[in-house]
Amino acid sequence: MKKIIVTGANGKMGQEVIRMISEQEDFELVGAVDVSNVGDDIHQLLGIDAPAVEISDDLALTLEKTDANVLVDFTNVTVVMDNVKVAMEKEIDVVVGATGITEVDLDRIKEMNQGATNKVIIAPNFAIGAILMMQFAKQAAKFMDHVEIIELHHDRKIDAPSGTAIKTAELIGENLSKDKNEIEQIEKISGARGGEHDNIHIHSVRLPGLVAHQEVIFGGLGQTLTIRHDSINRKSFMPGVELAIRKLEEIEGVVYGLDNVIDL
């Protein structure tokens, strides 16, 4: 039985994850942690009185009071590393959905995992279409070496660029020729050309009405290629979150990206 604590339980993703957990026979929600008041919402969400769920704003305390064996984190860029650290100290398995984990953070998590028995999956995007979009973009980069990324999200998102855009740039970067032969450019408004990661321009759009979307645009001689993915709701991420929780049993140590646990 997967006995799961969700951090960020009252958030948009946390609520969807709790709903998904309640639909699995071999998953049990034992703790719901959020700094917003989660109590009523959890009971409403599960549609039952769920006294067995430890509801709190403190992960360490919740870990003390439950026999959880998995943490699923959907908090945000500012707190995710603290939560991962608490879980690593307890040596429980972790699925990280919150974005903003940097390369330095990833190294720290791997360091904390040295000699430990717990497993960690960090996935900037759990939607299968997004994983395919990233893989197709990586493949296209072998043939077209001019590319920019436009990611578009709802206006409540606090981190920019998205974790997906960063991971996409890293995957494309593995196949991209380094010589871009760009002309010198003058930015008349700072940021007009977006940010750069691994030499790839990333543009972040934030608007109400959007959920999570990304275009990877390649340019070549007399042609462009656009690879686009749209998550139109947050259910799109749930099969991936469920899969990650199940795959914890099969992996070793720390895995970054769901592409590393599915057979592509």
Ligand SMILES: NC(=O)C1=CN([C@@H]2O[C@H](COP(=O)(O)OP(=O)(O)OC[C@H]3O[C@@H](n4cnc5c(N)ncnc54)[C@H](OP(=O)(O)O)[C@@H]3O)[C@@H](O)[C@H]2O)C=CC1
């Ligand atoms: N990997 C993936 O496939 C996906 C990842 N994400 C990522 O997941 C994260 C959450 O997204 P989303 O649900 O939209 O965001 P929300 O802001 O809706 O949810 C985050 C929740 O975490 C709470 N929170 C803040 N600080 C703490 C803390 N210290 N301890 C516990 N809870 C805390 C927030 O409370 P309060 O509002 O009071 O601050 C909020 O309820 C983001 O990083 C996002 O980028 C999102 C979608 C898919």
Ligand SMILES: O=C(O)C1=N[C@H](C(=O)O)C[C@H](O)C1
């Ligand atoms: O905040 C979001 O909503 C999302 N965040 C993730 C990211 O930063 O890539 C995944 C998805 O794009 C939705």
